[in-house]
Amino acid sequence: MSVTAAETWRPRATQQGWLSRLFDNKAFLIVMCLAPAIGLLMVFLTYPLGLGVWLAFTDTTIGQRGIYVGLENFEFLFGDPIFWNAIFFSVFYTGVATVGKFGLGLWLALLLNNHLPFKSFLRAIILLPWIVPTVLSAIAFWWIYDPQFSIISWVFIELGLRETNIDFINTAWPARWSLIAANIWRGIPFVAISLLAGLQTISPSLYEAAMLDGATAWQRFRFVTFPMLLPILAIVMTFSIIFTFTDFQLVYAITRGGPVNSTHLLATLAFQRGIPGGQLGEGAAIAVAMIPFLVFATLFSYFALARRKWQQGESND
Amino acid sequence: MATVDIREVRKAFGSTQILHGVSVAIEDGQFVVLVGPSGCGKSTLLRMLAGLENITGGEIAIGERVVNNVPPKDRDIAMVFQNYALYPHMTVFQNMAFSMKLAGAPKDVMEREVQKAARILGLEQLLHRFPRQLSGGQRQRVAMGRAIVRNPQVFLFDEPLSNLDAKLRVQMRSEIKELHQRLKVTTVYVTHDQIEAMTMADLIVVMNHGRIEQAGAPLELYDRPANLFVAGFIGSPAMNMLEGHIADGAFHAAGGVRWPLPPGAPTSGEVIYGIRPEHLHLDPGGLPASIQVIEPTGSETQVLLRIGDASLLGAFRERISGAPGSALPVSPDISLVHLFDKKTGQRIP
Ligand SMILES: Nc1ncnc2c1ncn2[C@@H]1O[C@H](COP(=O)(O)OP(=O)(O)OP(=O)(O)O)[C@@H](O)[C@H]1O
Ligand SMILES: [Mg+2]
Numbered sequence: 312m313s314v315t316a317a318e319t320w321r322p323r324a325t326q327q328g329w330l331s332r333l334f335d336n337k338a339f340l341i342v343m344c345l346a347p348a349i350g351l352l353m354v355f356l357t358y359p360l361g362l363g364v365w366l367a368f369t370d371t372t373i374g375q376r377g378i379y380v381g382l383e384n385f386e387f388l389f390g391d392p393i394f395w396n397a398i399f400f401s402v403f404y405t406g407v408a409t410v411g412k413f414g415l416g417l418w419l420a421l422l423l424n425n426h427l428p429f430k431s432f433l434r435a436i437i438l439l440p441w442i443v444p445t446v447l448s449a450i451a452f453w454w455i456y457d458p459q460f461s462i463i464s465w466v467f468i469e470l471g472l473r474e475t476n477i478d479f480i481n482t483a484w485p486a487r488w489s490l491i492a493a494n495i496w497r498g499i500p501f502v503a504i505s506l507l508a509g510l511q512t513i514s515p516s517l518y519e520a521a522m523l524d525g526a527t528a529w530q531r532f533r534f535v536t537f538p539m540l541l542p543i544l545a546i547v548m549t550f551s552i553i554f555t556f557t558d559f560q561l562v563y564a565i566t567r568g569g570p571v572n573s574t575h576l577l578a579t580l581a582f583q584r585g586i587p588g589g590q591l592g593e594g595a596a597i598a599v600a601m602i603p604f605l606v607f608a609t610l611f612s613y614f615a616l617a618r619r620k621w622q623q624g625e626s627n628d
Numbered sequence: 629m630a631t632v633d634i635r636e637v638r639k640a641f642g643s644t645q646i647l648h649g650v651s652v653a654i655e656d657g658q659f660v661v662l663v664g665p666s667g668c669g670k671s672t673l674l675r676m677l678a679g680l681e682n683i684t685g686g687e688i689a690i691g692e693r694v695v696n697n698v699p700p701k702d703r704d705i706a707m708v709f710q711n712y713a714l715y716p717h718m719t720v721f722q723n724m725a726f727s728m729k730l731a732g733a734p735k736d737v738m739e740r741e742v743q744k745a746a747r748i749l750g751l752e753q754l755l756h757r758f759p760r761q762l763s764g765g766q767r768q769r770v771a772m773g774r775a776i777v778r779n780p781q782v783f784l785f786d787e788p789l790s791n792l793d794a795k796l797r798v799q800m801r802s803e804i805k806e807l808h809q810r811l812k813v814t815t816v817y818v819t820h821d822q823i824e825a826m827t828m829a830d831l832i833v834v835m836n837h838g839r840i841e842q843a844g845a846p847l848e849l850y851d852r853p854a855n856l857f858v859a860g861f862i863g864s865p866a867m868n869m870l871e872g873h874i875a876d877g878a879f880h881a882a883g884g885v886r887w888p889l890p891p892g893a894p895t896s897g898e899v900i901y902g903i904r905p906e907h908l909h910l911d912p913g914g915l916p917a918s919i920q921v922i923e924p925t926g927s928e929t930q931v932l933l934r935i936g937d938a939s940l941l942g943a944f945r946e947r948i949s950g951a952p953g954s955a956l957p958v959s960p961d962i963s964l965v966h967l968f969d970k971k972t973g974q975r976i977p
Contacts (some may be wrong), residue, residue: 477664516713519680522729524778525701532724 368594372510373589384596387603394597397575402604404576405556411495412551414542416502421532423503424510434504441500449564452493456565482567483573490574493561499552502547509543510536549612553605577601630691630704630781630814631656632677639672639838641927646672647838649686654831663825663861664835666785670818673835674784676913677816684724692780706775707784710791712767714759714774719885720746720835721755724773745776748807772807783808783815789824816846822862826850834858852966856973859902859966865930866907866942870901883936885915890965892977899976902966905930905943919950925951930954962973 333339357495367384371377388394423434440448453464456479464476480486513536521531562568566576568583575583577597585594632654639647647669654660662670675681677688687694695703722729724745725738733741733742739943746752749769759767768788768836788804789797805828808815819825826846827958833843834857841861842854853859859867872881874894879901881889887901906928915939917933925932928946933940933956942958950956967976 369890433968509874514711516711517680517715518710519700519714520707520709520715520774521726522680523678523705523707525730530730534730535715 324598363595366600367584367599368596369592371591371595372587377592379544379594385600387593388596388600393572393575394600395578396572397577397580397597398600400487400574401576401601403487404494404558405552407410408491408494408555409548409552411491412498412502412555413548416499417506419499419503420506420510423507436508437503438500440497442492446564448497449493449561452489452561455563456489474592475604476593476627480574481570483570484568486574487568490562493565494558497561498551502551505543505547506540509540510546513526513539524541545612545615549609552608552612556604556608557601631689632782632814632816633689634673634686635689636686636860637673637676637683637688639669639676640684642732645838647684649834650838650840651686652831652833652840652843653706654814654816658830659808659815659828660833661825661829662816662818662833662835662842663820663822665861666820667836668835670835671786672857674707674818676788677782678705678784679703682907690903692827704781705784706778706780706782708768708771708786708788712759712771712788714767716753716759717757717826719756720751720762720770720773722863723759723770724777725753726774726779730959740774741777744904745773748776748810749773749803752784758913764792765800768792768800769803772804776807776811781814783813784840785815785817785818788817789819790821797824804828817895823864826862832862834861837860839909853902854973854975856900856902859968863904865941865943866904867904867966868901869968870935870940871898871939873898880934881938883938887915887960887965888962890962890967890977893967894976895949896969900968900970900973902968903960904964905941905962907961908940908942908949908958910946911959914957916955916957919952919954919956921952922948922950924948933958948950 325604327335368376368379368381369377370380370383380413388589399574419437423437454460458476458478458481461476461479463479464473467477468475478485479489517535517539518531521535556576557578558576559582562574562576562579563582566574568579572580577600581594581597583594584590584597588594632652634650634654636649636651637647637839638645638649647817650673653825662673664670668763672681675684677690679695679698683696687696689695690703690705701800712936718726721742724742726740726742742755743752746755747773751766751769754762754766754770759770762770768791771788785804789800792800801824804817808828816830817824830845832846832849834841834849837858844855846862849858849862853862853867856869860869870879870881870885872879872885874889874896876882877889877895879885879889879899881887881901915935917935919931920934920939920956921932922929924947929944929946931942931944931948933942940958942956948953948956968974969976
């Protein structure tokens with residue numbers, strides 16, 4: 312260590328200008344850093360949401376500024392079987408598609424977590440349905456489900472398994488199942504890749520320990536993999552439920568809510584009533600009706616699944 | 629409890645040979661330590677015993693049964709992992725009871741067995757905590773508890789103490805040893821710390837590059853190391869090795885070394901003369917070596933000496949003072965000298 316160097320070197324006296332003093336001010340920094348985010352949120356989220364909620368309580372139509380009508384829109388909707396059908400189908404669609412997506416997605420993730428040949432190639436393939444823009448895949452499904460030109464019908468007929476074309480979207484129940492199948496197909500990659508990421512955080516030595524403890528493959532899944540995956544599962548499921556419940560593109564592109572309004576989701580019905588139908592107030596009321604479901608789904612998966620004692624900081628003895 | 633017989637076991641990952649024919653016969657109730665430098669294949673051998681790696685060649689028998697194709701859960705062994713591998717989502721109790729739960733044991737049996745193990749290990753107060761709420765030493769104990777409740781034929785430990793601080797390591801060392809004396813279960817313990825090996829083992833197996841260099845009781849390895857590798861590996865501070873040759877019934881090396889030979893030594897040839905620091909003694913008629921560094925530890929004094937261009941460490945009971953560069957006459961204790969062939973590295977007499 313050199314002593315002389317310590318004597319000759321002095322830190323430069325810090326003469327701060329007003330600008331650098333301003334940037335050292337915590338309050339100023341907080342305001343400055345938050346302002347853009349808050350601004351964007353206000354303009355693009357809070358304002359449309361607020362406007363939507365407001366419209367739901369007015370009788371606005373396209374081209375005519377409405378007046379406040381209280382709960383009139385909701386009273387009307389409560390007596391409207393099409394609205395109730397949309398609620399039923401939204402819940403049904405979300406429920407069945409979520410079960411399908413998570414069943415198949417988890418299965419795929421478990422499969423990909425093993426040592427497989429061409430593993431990275433398979434992972435890339437699995438992402439494909441998600442990379443394709445939804446409308447494009449919706450159009451593809453539209454063709455697949457076409458009453459006359461459906462490739463599935465063609466294959467069945469060529470194989471001699473059927474005489475006639477399959478009815479995919481011309482009657483209510485087949486149309487509902489067809490839409491659910493398309494949604495599952497589209498949702499699997501997100502679930503599979505997210506869960507695969509979760510699986511890879513589980514230390515292999517836990518499986519080895521479980522193996523020595525006498526666990527079968529099923530027991531290793533049941534007692535090690537599944538509980539450790541639950542927190543991630545909960546988050547992925549929350550997102551998936553929200554995306555599915557608010558889905559619009561697939562249904563609108565394939566069936567437009569038909570046949571006879573049997574496949575309307577709340578989102579497609581809201582659009583149908585509000586924009587082509589011109590009843591902005593009523594459409595907004597339908598959209599607002601989605602909010603309680605979404606809040607419930609979010610709270611449920613957050614509290615029931617995501618919060619785990621073994622992960623939290625607090626002690627419990 | 630059981631014997632473990634490892635016969636000519638080989639392991640290859642792909643085309644890389646890791647173990648080249650390893651044989652160890654372990655008696656019932658013995659505490660065997662596998663020791664060797666990093667990457668020599670200790671963990672691999674242990675994992676093959678556990679059934680976590682398949683066996684490329686040779687045979688492993690636990691008791692009378694060859695277990696080459698027996699899955700881990702049917703081998704009746706318990707393993708303590710280096711990172712403990714506790715299930716993070718289970719409490720200490722659930723971690724320890726997991727194997728019994730899988731086996732479908734009734735609740736009261738589970739409760740009794742876990743309590744018994746917890747008492748042995750001093751974990752009674754911690755049974756309802758999660759692993760993340762435990763200290764390293766406590767986790768280590770839970771991992772041992774999980775092994776104990778299994779009541780296995782063989783315990784396997786893979787460097788269980790390497791994540792602990794020095795003091796805790798010494799404490800856990802004696803706890804494991806005590807546990808073994810109490811339960812008398814055949815144990816295979818992997819470490820790269822030769823002090824752990826010396827203090828705990830009934831039988832030490834020294835490995836290097838996938839081969840066994842020597843197997844024997846701790847003091848046997850200390851007193852009669854079979855080759856240069858074992859000589860350098862066992863004992864702390866490490867043995868001094870001087871290169872030189874034998875002529876006129878004495879050992880000659882650079883710097884004027886002319887030391888007597890142990891009984892049974894050859895009459896000529898290039899050799900390496902090994903002498904442990906604690907087997908050098910002060911001798912007014914001995915070779916004057918020049919002092920480089922003196923390190924008093926209280927109970928003994930370690931002195932780094934220089935002879936010719938070789939360094940030599942001495943550990944003496946006497947208190948020594950002297951300026952660096954001054955001479956300190958020393959002689960080896962002839963009966964405790966080790967000679968090794970310079971070419972093969974094998975012990976000579
Ligand atoms: N799965 C594997 N694939 C390929 N090589 C491996 C694999 N596992 C271990 N090896 C190699 O086998 C050799 C022995 O590894 P091993 O883990 O048994 O060493 P070790 O003696 O336990 O060392 P350490 O003291 O560092 O734990 C190493 O060279 C390692 O690179
Ligand atoms: Mg190892």
